[in-house]
Amino acid sequence: MGVPTKEPTIETKAVEDTKSIGNTNSPKTKKKRLTTTHRISLGDVTPNNLGQLKRLNSVLFPVNYSEKFYKDVLEVGEFAKLAYFNDACVGAVCCRKEPIQGTIPEQTKLYIMTLGVLAPYRNLGLGTTLLTHILHHATCGTPTAPKFIEIFLHVQTSNEEALAFYQKYGFEIIGTVEGYYKKITPPDAYILSKKLVKNI
Amino acid sequence: MRELPSRESAQFKQILKYYEFKQYKKGLKAAEQILKKYPEHGETLAMKGLFLNHMERKEEAREFARKGLRSDLNSHICWHVYGLLHRSDKNYGEALKCYTHALKIDKDNMQILQDYSLLQIQMRNYEAYNESRHHLLQLRSNNQRYWIGLAISYHLLENYETAGKVLKAYEETLKEKPSSMNFEYSEMLLYHNLILEESGDIKAALEHLESIKGEICDQRTWKEKRAQFLLKLDRFQEAEEAYLELIDDNPDCYSYYEGLHQAKKINVNSNNLTPEEEEKIITIYKELSQKYPKSNAIKRFPLQYITGENFKTLVDEYIRAALRKGVPSLFVNLKNFYDNPQKEKIIEQLVEGYLQCLKKHGTFTPPNENENEDDIIKEPPTAHLWTLYLLSQHYDNKRDNTKALKSIDEAIEHTPTLVELYMTKGRILKHGGNISEATKVMNEARELDLQDRFINSKCTKYMLRSNQPIEAENTIGLFTRGDAPDPITDLMEMQCMWFALEEADCYFRFNKLGKALKRLHQIEKHFSDITDDQFDFHTYCLRKVTLRAYLSMLRLEDQLRSHPYYLRSATNAIKIYLKLYDNPKTAALNDDDQDYANMTEGERKKAKSKAKRAALKKQKEDDEKKEKSKDEQKKRIEKPIDDDPEGEKFLKTDDPLGEAFKFLMPLQELSSKRIETHLLGFEIYLRKEKYLLALRALLQAYKIEKENATLHKDIIRFKLEVTSNRSKIHPTTIQVITEELTSKILPEDMNLIKFSEEFIERNKNSIEHLLVGAESFYLIDPSKKQEAGNLLLKVYDEKYNETRTLQNCISVYEALKNTFESPKAEEFYKKCKEWFPISTYFNQETK
Known part of the structure; x- marks a missing residue:
């Protein structure tokens, strides 16, 4: 608590697609914090609260996202969400659907563009709430929105905490992109992936 | 034929x-x-x-x-x-x-009689109304509404006895009583009861109330009335029981607790309760809170009355619960207690303590030393946030801009998505004297939540305060009806007065007096429309038997123009008309520089380029809209053509004082207890050379607040003018003035200088009074300009610390510079820069 420390979040930040589930304490001793009563809830991203998402991203990630990013976010439905802690907006997840070219019927992957929680609100289960929400909707497809075969993302190689977080939910490292980040060191990123449909 | x-x-x-x-x-x-x-x-x-x-x-x-x-x-x-x-x-x-x-x-034409009586009540011609109602009842004695109408007419004539008799007679004509849950019958009985209550015979009223219990639908009112009557009859034991029962129905209604106090004979209005009384209050509320643990009123009410350690213990609990829960209005709830400086100090110490602990341990109070850091149950991170928020509002209330800004910035860094934080930051900047920065922050807040009408309106208001009427109209337009021809027309139809008031102020600052007057006359029109709107209720309420509500509506309408909005609009309209009278040329001037005459060089440049940009943007948007919605436009209601957008017709009046007087009359009638009314009246009468009326205005003002600073200056002005115009004034008038002044305000053996010296001495901690005193010396003897200026320099004295507000310092600086032409003015300006570090006024680069 106290004045939010910025450095750790920046370290865990990727240029385009990083998730900042950072803890300012040592990751080894990470432990869910005990607090008195609180409420966690998720909400839709709408044109009216887009300002809050922009504000969150500007604090969480060292990147200015384009107007197109925010326009697309309004179209993905359940795959872009704001997280509220005691009614304060403190975190968000934004995904993008990526059709695989040449597959018939067309198959789609889900890419997590950003997932982050404000520093003072970490280790309270908000990141988990956001990620489980995405996983849930990615697996239980509807007739109009088919299931995704895979969900994936990039994580900066030094971000042990984010790695641990995603691995806990069944993500695996399937590759490394060298020089993925332009402005931060190390510039390399792991590709983390979780297969959602068996036998593919 | x-x-x-x-x-x-x-x-x-x-x-x-x-x-x-x-x-x-x-x-x-x-x-x-x-x-x-x-x-x-x-x-x-x-x-x-x-x-x-x-x-x-x-x-x-x-x-x-x-x-x-x-x-x-x-x-x-x-x-x-x-x-x-x-x-x-x-x-x-x-x-x-x-x-x-x-x-x-x-x-005997019913229809005409009916319409006749409506007009009479609308005109408040009670005698004639009573006659018509008699006539109507004679013609149709079997209809309930004519009986009630007659009763109301007697009630309005304050003839309670006959009013009651009429209703009783009618009730007796009913062969059988309506079924038990008949709302109209129940309302009529409650109205009957109201007549008894207002007649002053509370005992009879209570008896009547008890007798009708079974017929009443509105049981809540019945119980409240009964409790009130018991109190008034000093039947305290029963009153206490009655209030406890009401509290059981709704444990969050403040007035029930006030009743309970009275029933228990605790005089909460006295500022100093005895320790025994404090204990008594604490015990009462302890018991109540066990019974109604969720009631907020029970937690908050005792805080008003208890002091010292008792207060500290309870307020500590109260604040912590609210911070934990996240109650944005917490500061507003606490502010009432600040009347007592000791309580303010206690709250400050507590909250500063929480913040330190939250930073260190994540808890409100230090944990036990032997407790393991990991086992501590921490407060939610939002508690830290709301603590910072509360603290910044507390500092802002003390006008400690620097500390307030530091806290709010910390809060924003903690959770940058919360609209309330930016709103408070905006308010702090406004209080610190930087309205343009404040407006920017308000706009940021607005952009965080575009569907929040409250913040949208706040932001609009700030835009008007920082002289951006075009941006303001665009912003408020986001929430006006889409099918209205334009935002302003819609706001007018909705009788939205705050916007018109603020916009009038804004144009007044720009010296666009015509436009300002246009808005102010519009507000006057809203008030007369509201008066006219009651017309339909004269029949409707009788038909629906909503009689108690009808009575209170009539009384409200009679007091309508005592509303603060009317007072404000009338005050400004009068000031503008006075200005027009004093400088008839102002009306003709309309070039750009004139618009910005009241601003400093820097502000003027900024405002001009801003206005230009905004106008361009608006033009562009309008063009786009036109293109886009040519079809839509057909659907829209035609915009009524405004043949006088600049309000020229108001500027061109031949009789500005007469126009001003029209605004003053309702104030004299309904706001005669406000000193502003009489000070404005004085200005009008003095210009009309109606010296006796001016004298009367001064005497009335003197009765209300004799140490008022403006009043002092007005007395001096009056005396000087009467003296210099002596030859033109009728001797009897002079005699009356002299007698009245000497007997009531200015003793015969006292000259004006001494009068002003004593005035300053009596109000020795007030800068406002010091300034008026200095100005008075200069008025009395213009050759003493330098001495008067030097007197004003006392403003540095420590005793003036309390009243050294931004507004006062601006007035002092301007007086030093312009009125007294003091060489020390710039030195004072530099000092003010230290006192008001974020004020734009005292931080201009050109200085």
Whole structure:
């Protein structure tokens, strides 16, 4: 608590697609914090609260996202969400659907563009709430929105905490992109992936 | 020619039916058919006029009504129609005359009598209203509404006894009582009870109340009334029980607790409760809180009355619970306690303590030393946030800009998505004197949540305060109706007064006096519309038997213009008209530089370029809109053409003082306890050289607040003017003035200098009074300019710390610089820069 420390979040930040589930304490001793009563809830991203998402991203990630990013976010439905802690907006997840070219019927992957929680609100289960929400909707497809075969993302190689977080939910490292980040060191990123449909 | 042949006569009867059923088009057609054969038939002509009036063809309507009346002066229909037309034009006086004529011809005509009585009550002509109601009841004594009408007329004449008798007589005519849950009957009984209560016979009222218990639907009111009556009759034991029962119904209603205090004979109004009384209060509320653990009122109420350690213990609990839960309005709830400086200090210490602990341990109070860091149950991170938020508001309240800004910035860094934080930051900047930065922050807040109407309106208000009317109109337009021709028209229709008031202020600062007056007259129109709107309720409420609400509406309407909005708009309108009178040329000037005359160089440049940019943007948007919505536009309501957008007609008045006086009259009638009313009256009378009236205004102001700073200056001005105009004033007038002044305000052996010296001495901690004192010396003896200026430099003294507000310092600086031309003015400016680090006024680069 106290004045939010910025450095750790920046370290865990990727240029385009990083998730900042950072803890300012040592990751080894990470432990869910005990607090008195609180409420966690998720909400839709709408044109009216887009300002809050922009504000969150500007604090969480060292990147200015384009107007197109925010326009697309309004179209993905359940795959872009704001997280509220005691009614304060403190975190968000934004995904993008990526059709695989040449597959018939067309198959789609889900890419997590950003997932982050404000520093003072970490280790309270908000990141988990956001990620489980995405996983849930990615697996239980509807007739109009088919299931995704895979969900994936990039994580900066030094971000042990984010790695641990995603691995806990069944993500695996399937590759490394060298020089993925332009402005931060190390510039390399792991590709983390979780297969959602068996036998593919 | 009155009688129509039988065919047409039947048709005419049909016409009357059409009117009754509001089939105006059919009625018009039928009337025209008759008129083809009998073009001079007066009553048909009149009816045609009436139909036209309802079809918004007012000009023709009046013509036909007049024609009808001319052809048939002995027809009650023609007179009635003419009266109705006057009524619809709100010429109530003329309408009354027409009805009187109509009744002379047909004295028992129900319809006319009915309309007649409506006008009488609208005009508050209670005697005549009473007569009409008598007449109506005589004609229809079997109808409830006429009995009630008569009772109301006696009630308004404060003849409670007869009013009560009328209702009682009616109740007795009812052969059987209506079934138990009859709302109208129940309301009538409660109204009957209200008459008894207002007659002052509380004992009778209570007896009556007990007797009607079984018939009352509104049990809440019944219980509240009973409790009030018991209190008034000093039956404290029963009153206490009654209030406890009410608290059981709703444990969050403040007035029940006030009743409980009275029943328990705790005099909470005295500032110093004895320790025993404090204990008593604590015990009462402890018991109550066990019974109603969720009631917020029970937690908050005792804090108002207890002090010292008791206060500290309870307020500590109260604040912590609210911070944990996240109650944005917490500071507003606490602010009431700040009347007591000791309590303010306690709150400050507590909250500063929480913050330290939250930073260190994540808890409000330090944990036990032997506790393991991991086992501590921490407060939610939002508690830290709301603590910072509360603290920044607390510092802002003390006008400690620096600390307030530091806390709020910390809060914003903690959770940058919360609208409330930016709003508070905006307010802090505004209080610190940087309105343009404040507006920027408010706009950031608005952009975080575009569907929040409150923040949208706040932001609009800040834009007006920072002289950006075009941006403000665009912003408020986001929430006005989409199908309105433009935001301003919609706001006007909705009678939205805050916006008009702020915009008028904004134009006043720009010196666009015409536009400002236009807005202020619009507010006056809203008030007269509200007065007119009560018309329909005279019949509606009698029919629906919502009598208690009706009475309170009548009373509200009588006091309508005592509303703060009216006071503010009238004050500004009067000030503008005074300005027009003093500088008739202002009206003609309208070039750009004049617009910004009241601003400093820097502000002027900024405002100009801003206005230009905004105008361009608006132009562009308007063009786009036009392109986009050519089809839509057809659907939209045509924009009414405003033939005087700049309000020129107000500027061109020949009699600004007369116009000012029109705004003053309602204030004199309804706001006579406000000193502003009399100070404004003084300004008007002095300019009209009505010295006795000016004197009366001064005496009335003196009665209200004799140490008022403006009043002191006005007394000096008055005395000086009367002295210098002595030759022109009637000797008797002079004599009255001298006698009144010496006996009430200015003792004979005291000269004006001494009078002012004592004035400063009596108000020795107030900068405002010091300034007026200095100005007075200069007024009395213009050769003493330098001395007066030097006197004002006392402003540095420590004793003035408390009143050294931004506004006061701006006034002092401007007086030093412009009035006294003091060489020390710039030195003072530099000092102010230290005192008000974020104020734009004291931080201009050109200095």
